[in-house]
Amino acid sequence: DQQVKQNSPSLSVQEGRISILNCDYTNSMFDYFLWYKKYPAEGPTFLISISSIKDKNEDGRFTVFLNKSAKHLSLHIVPSQPGDSAVYFCAAIPGTYKYIFGTGTRLKVLA
């Protein structure tokens, strides 16, 4: 059973526009969430995180929103740049020394 779901396997966005990547989770006990970005032939790199006590966290062009009642997480990238083209994974930490990752969304930013 997939406890963290990214239902869109891919997304294409024009350069300069907003990219919105979505993530749903099933377990209300999850208390910390992260987004990772992965380029081909490289390991995932940390992008941004949010604790369940917050509903928004911002870092430059990247903002993560958390809707606890809907068990929904989203990552907004504004403005999108071609270098943002990568696979994005959301992850939850259930507090047991492991991450639960989603299946990833491949973002393509078109120049």
Added chain:
Amino acid sequence: KAGVTQTPRYLIKTRGQQVTLSCSPISGHRSVSWYQQTPGQGLQFLFEYFSETQRNKGNFPGRFSGRQFSNSRSEMNVSTLELGDSALYLCASSGSGANVLTFGAGSRLTVL
């Protein structure tokens, strides 16, 4: 400082063989975890070690095992390889109390 180093980067094995993958964490990081990435499945948690002790294990068969040494370096072993074990195996390390994992570039295993 040096990142997480995984060796080998690529390897090809045949069914029934075994494989050992190595991971050197960031200096000072004592937690090392392993993930399997396959198309459509995302990253699946294998196990996590801290100070040579396995603290958590994912839902993988006993053919998958790991260990951590006193210098925090870690190895994972897969015995009796199956075609479905073909994947990218990622190692990550983190400092004490840190939530952020730093990943290596991975070891891509192909089983023929």
